[in-house]
Every structure is written in structure tokens, then in C-alpha cells.
Amino acid sequence: MSPVTTPNASAAALLAAIPDLAPYARRVTLLRPRSGRPTPLDSHVGGPLLWPADEPWPVCEGPHLVEVREKLSEADRETWQQIDRAMRERRAGRANAAYEITQAEAEAQTRIMDGAGMLDMITWELVRRVPEPAVPGVPLVAVLQLRAQDVPALPWPEGMDLLQVLWCPREHSDLPGQSYYWGPSVELRHRCAASVTGALLQPPLPVDAVASYLPRPCVLDPLEVVDLPDGDELPAGLLARAETWAEGHDTEYHRDLSCQEGWKAGGWPSWHLTDLVPVDCPACGARTRLLLTVDSGGDPDLSVGRHGELRVFTCPVDASHPFRLNLQ
Numbered sequence: 001m002s003p004v005t006t007p008n009a010s011a012a013a014l015l016a017a018i019p020d021l022a023p024y025a026r027r028v029t030l031l032r033p034r035s036g037r038p039t040p041l042d043s044h045v046g047g048p049l050l051w052p053a054d055e056p057w058p059v060c061e062g063p064h065l066v067e068v069r070e071k072l073s074e075a076d077r078e079t080w081q082q083i084d085r086a087m088r089e090r091r092a093g094r095a096n097a098a099y100e101i102t103q104a105e106a107e108a109q110t111r112i113m114d115g116a117g118m119l120d121m122i123t124w125e126l127v128r129r130v131p132e133p134a135v136p137g138v139p140l141v142a143v144l145q146l147r148a149q150d151v152p153a154l155p156w157p158e159g160m161d162l163l164q165v166l167w168c169p170r171e172h173s174d175l176p177g178q179s180y181y182w183g184p185s186v187e188l189r190h191r192c193a194a195s196v197t198g199a200l201l202q203p204p205l206p207v208d209a210v211a212s213y214l215p216r217p218c219v220l221d222p223l224e225v226v227d228l229p230d231g232d233e234l235p236a237g238l239l240a241r242a243e244t245w246a247e248g249h250d251t252e253y254h255r256d257l258s259c260q261e262g263w264k265a266g267g268w269p270s271w272h273l274t275d276l277v278p279v280d281c282p283a284c285g286a287r288t289r290l291l292l293t294v295d296s297g298g299d300p301d302l303s304v305g306r307h308g309e310l311r312v313f314t315c316p317v318d319a320s321h322p323f324r325l326n327l328q
Contacts, residue, residue, distance in 0.1 A: 010251050011226040017245055020238055021228065027153040028227035028260055028267025031146075035299045036219030041193075043150040043222070045263070045300045046215030049142045049164050050191070053198025059137030060168035060185055065129040072124045076112045080119070083109060129171065139204040140166040140187060143215055143294065146265060147193070150222045153266030154291065157319055160190040165292065165312075169209035178325050183304055184213050186312065186325055212303035227267035228258040232276035263300075264293045269311050273328045279313045283321040288313035291323070 015021055031045070038044030040051070051057075072080070087099045101109075113119065116126035146154070148161040156163075167184035175185055231239045231254060239253075246253040259270035269290045271277065279288045294310040296303045304310040305327035315321035 008225040010246075010249065011228060011257050013249065014228075014242060014245055014257060015226070018238070018241055021234075021242060024229050024234065026227045026229075026267050028225060029151040029153045029265040030223045030225060030260060031151075031263040031265060032221040032223060033218035033263055033298065033300050034221060035216065038145075038217055038219050040145075043145060043147045043220045045144050045218040045220070046142065047145065047217045047219075049145055049166075049203075050162060050193055050196050051164075051203075052196050057203045058140045058166060058187060060140060060170070061137045062133040062170075063131035063172075064133075064138065064168070065171040065173060065182075066132045068128045068130050069120070069123070069125040070116070070128070072112070072119070072126060077124050079108055080112060129173075131173070138168050138170055138209075139206045141169045141206060141209070141214060142203065143167050143186075144292070150220065151265040153224060155314075155316075155319065157190050159192055162191040162193045162196075164189045164191065165294075167213065169206050169213035171210060175325070181325050181327065183310060183325070183327060184210075186310075186323075188312070188323060212301075215300040215302050218299050225260060227260045227264075228253075229268040230254075230259050230271050230276065232271060233268070262293070262295050262298070266290065267293070269293070269313075269326070270309075270328065273306075273308065277326070279324045279326055281315040281317070281321050282324065284315065284317055286315055286317045288324055289316050 011025070015025055031043075033045040036044075038047030040048045083101070083105045086105065087101055090100050091097050113126065116128045118127040119125075120127055142164070144163075144165040146163045148154070148156050148163075151163075154163070165186065165188055167186045169184060171182065172185045173182045175181055228242075231243075234242070242257075243253045246257060251257065259268050261270075267290060280286065281288050290311055291314045292312040294302065294304060294312075296305070296307045296309070309328050311326045311328065313324040313326065315323075
């Protein structure tokens with residue numbers, strides 16, 4: 001299964017018309033997972049890894065976020081309901097008007113919530129997520145395996161031709177080296193496939209895993225194309241020229257030519273939920289590059305972030321530096 005390569009005609013024509021864009025063009029391999037029965041020798045999502053029989057399966061010892069519920073007092077429940085009734089009365093008779101809340105009411109709600117993330121108004125319970133260590137540890141889940149021959153867009157450490165991505169299928173926050181991140185803890189492993197002897201056919205199953213972090217097995221149909229950056233990555237004048245060219249050729253720069261969507265190796269990240277947030281290497285400060293994008297939905301049936309994308313960034317200066325995670 002070698003990647004199919006297309007000229008990506010629109011991108012090629014744009015680069016030919018505007019050579020100043022060439023330094024921004026990146027190769028990207030669209031992984032295009034589809035349901036199947038991969039083997040340990042394949043590139044795949046959610047299938048068995050080519051794993052040495054004598055190597056222990058990794059576990060995550062947390063801390064993991066667990067849900068804790070606390071019953072609201074009758075007095076606080078009545079206060080909340082009074083505020084809710086007052087807001088509805090102020091809105092009555094005004095079509096499409098917003099709900100209004102007074103400063104005193106807002107302060108009362110803040111006091112009642114007491115830092116909780118949610119109020120369940122069916123059970124009238126405050127819901128918090130608190131960190132809790134996992135003993136003896138949560139087995140990691142195989143998310144992705146890539147062979148070098150299938151994803152030539154990626155950089156490979158010398159002598160390595162297999163990349164394996166695993167994660168802990170539980171919620172985490174404040175992971176070391178990761179900023180503003182809430183999701184699975186990720187582990188990357190590079191291997192030389194020829195050096196793996198034996199195979200671990202059945203890894204241990206995690207208990208109390210988040211269902212949306214357990215990928216369905218998929219084979220890949222890799223396609224190598226050209227990827228161009230988000231508009232925020234380009235000088236304003238160059239972006240304007242690219243957009244004008246795209247409009248004149250019945251296409252759209254942001255939709256069709258930049259930040260290819262879906263599962264992919266390499267390429268450019270989109271910033272569709274936030275403005276551009278440069279992701280710097282925590283070890284040396286260099287601007288990192290996108291290594292992998294894990295997407296929600298589709299045949300793997302995963303959901304990360306708000307049903308969005310989990311992106312892995314690595315340091316272009318030194319591959320041994322810690323990687324960074326980002327959700328969009």
C-alpha cells in the first residue's frame with residue numbers, strides 16, 4: 001500500500017502562477033481511514049501493533065479526571081430556580097430578546113457553582129472533574145501505526161521506519177509541557193520494523209475508558225498532495241494574491257487549497273476555532289511543525305475536543321525534544 005500521488009492540480013496551478021507561495025507549500029499524506037481488518041504489518045488506525053513480545057505494554061498512571069457529583073442544598077436549589085424564573089419574566093413578551101441577569105443574581109450563581117464545571121438541573125447536582133491517580137495504571141490504546149513507505153511526507157529518525165501512536169483513553173488536563181489541553185495523554189514510538197521479533201497479539205483492555213477514545217479498526221488509503229497554510233500564516237499581500245487567483249479559478253483558497261482536512265501526516269494545521277496560536281518547542285523555543293492530525297468522526301468513530309481535531313507537533317531542530325498537543 002504505497003501512497004497514491006496526484007498533482008493536486010489546483011495547488012500546482014496556484015504555485016505556478018504565484019511562485020512566492022512555493023516556500024510555504026508542504027507535502028502531506030492524507031490517510032483516509034476506512035473500516036477494515038488491518039494486520040500488525042499494515043499502516044492502520046486502531047488495529048494491532050507490530051510490538052515486541054518481550055516489551056511490556058505501556059500504562060498511564062494518571063492523574064485522570066473523574067466525575068464527582070455533589071447534591072445541591074434545598075436553599076440553593078430554590079435560589080437558582082428563583083433566578084431562572086426572574087430571567088424568564090424579564091424576557092416575556094420580547095421575541096428574540098436575550099435573557100438578562102442582574103449582578104446580584106450572577107454573584108449568587110457563582111457562589112452556588114463554587115467552581116464546579118456544570119449543574120445537572122435534572123438531578124440538581126454540581127458536577128466536578130477532579131484528578132485521581134490510577135493504580136496500577138490504565139493500559140494505553142493503539143490509535144495509529146504508520147509505515148515510512150506509506151507516509152513519505154513525514155521526517156523519520158535514522159534507521160526507523162515505523163511510527164506508533166498510543167494514548168490513554170481517559171481524560172487528562174494540565175499534562176506536563178502541554179498548554180490549554182484537555183483530552184487523552186499521547187505517546188509516540190518509532191521502531192525499525194525488521195528488528196521486531198514476535199508480536200503481542202492481544203494487549204490488555206482498559207477499564208472505564210472514554211468510549212470516544214477507542215478507535216474502530218481501519219485500513220488506510222494514503223494519498224499524497226500539496227498543502228498550503230492557513231491565511232494567518234501568510235503575509236497579507238501574498239494571501240490576497242492567492243485568494244484573488246482562487247476566486248478567478250472557481251475555487252476557494254481557505255476551503256480547497258489550504259490546511260487539508262481529515263486524518264493526515266504532515267502538512268499545515270488549521271486554526272478554525274482560534275486565531276493563529278504558534279506552538280513552540282518547550283525545550284528550545286523553536287516553532288514546531290505539524291506531524292499528525294487525528295480527526296473526529298468517520299469510520300474510526302473517535303471524538304476529540306469538541307468533536308474536532310487532535311494535532312501532534314514536533315520540533316524540527318531536534319526530534320528528541322518533547323512533542324506538543326493541540327485541539328481545534
